[in-house]
Amino acid sequence: MTSPYNKALAAIDAAHALDPKIITKPDGNEIAYELHYANKMTHYLSLRKPEASETLKLAIRAQHLSRWExxxxEYPMTKLGYFSWRNALKKRQAEHVERICIEAGYSTNDAARVAALVRKEDLRNDAETQALEDVACLVFLDDQFEEYEKAWEDEDKTIGILRRTWAKMTEEGRQLALNIEMEERPKAVLAKALSGA
Incomplete structure (x- = not known):
């Protein structure tokens, strides 16, 4: 008999697989980007918190649930527009995964807990929410930063983003971040950001 966890995980990944953005992995296989992102999130959770609860594992997996939709x-290309978009996504993704969890057989309390984690509630006081934030920052640094760094022309802006990312992380997250392999240019920008230069 399939467990509620496996049912929920399969439903989350089925939604990720619908992402129209397809990338090619180093091994030559193609994958929907959001499924790739979810795999990265799960990988870093296994390093950051190997004893993670099922609810945290599901919240990690659902971080970008149907994000491309x-x-x-659709929002103004301003800082306020960005935060409005991000907050709307968190709310939408939380509601979506809460439904998935209930349909998979989780209690309403457990489903609500997954949703609260996706919304990053009580970030500074909840160890699981902070672990999720660490993982999201790690995936940004590992999987997205090099591409963004090439596109951003303003080094000061890039350094500011890196410093804000670093400030969000715990010491455990930062230690994992220091082990991420990067090309020379982004590695140098990161070192500059962390040095305060």
Whole structure:
């Protein structure tokens, strides 16, 4: 008999697989980007918190649930527009995964806990929420930063983003971040950001 966890995980991944953005992995296989992202999130959770609860594992996996359905372009291209978009996504993703968890057989309390984690509630006081934040920052640094760094022309802006990312992380998250392999240019920018230069 399939467990509620496996049912929920399969439903989350089925939604990720619908992402129209397809990337090619180093081994040559193609994968929907959001499924790739979810795999990265799970990988870093296994390093950051190997004893993670099922609810945290599901919240980690659902971070970008159906994210492509609400493009950034639907909101003003301003800082306020960005935060409005991000907050709307968190709310939408939390509601979506809460439904998935209930349909998979979880209690309403457990489903609500997954949703609260996706919304990053009580970030500074909840160890699981903070672990999720660490993992999201690690995936940004590992999987997205090099691409963004090439696109951003303003080094000061890039350094500011890196410093804000670093400030969000715990010491455990930072130690894992220091082990991420990067090309020379992004590695140098990160070192500059962390040095305070």
């Amino acid at each position: 609400v493009p950034r372009s």
